[in-house]
Amino acid sequence: MSTTQSERLRELLEPLVSSQDLDLEEIEVASVGRKRVLRVVVxxxxxxxxxxxxxxxxALSAKLDETDAMGEGEYTLEVGSPGAERPLREQRHYARAVGRLARIQLAEGGELVARVTAVDDQGVDLQVPGVKGRKPTARRLAFGDIAKARVEVEFSRKDDSGTKSMKEEEEA
Structure with missing residues (x-):
């Protein structure tokens, strides 16, 4: 997909997504056989x-039908959410991940798995789990120090006392 088409689709679709109190996170056009698929992540x-x-x-389907943004050929529109292991690219992504575990690839090299504890305009505060009985440690990363980050799925998260979290208790 050309940058021009991507920008045009974003300009066309973002106001509709915003009007529904959602953020447009990603747009991707992919070829699947002879058909094209437009994937929109909100x-x-x-x-x-x-x-x-x-x-x-x-709303997006109706708007796309009114325009030639996808060209003449057939395409399938898929709209979804970022999923459980969502990538963290912008400050708002990190803010939504407060309290969650994240796998972070550092710009200087190396990888870190830590819990996001706070976020501001400059970076993110993390709690790095202790190993072999050691206590967790706090760490601060500027956004520029992060090459790539993704939320990690936790199936049985326990709080520091070893009991279930309030969220787990509500779900039980």
């Missing part, structure tokens, strides 16, 4: 439920 502070995805999908 998110919000509170996450995205299926009803919201359906609403924005209908």
């Amino acid at each position: 998110d919000s502070e509170d996450g995205v439920d299926l009803d919201k995805v359906a609403d924005v999908s209908r």
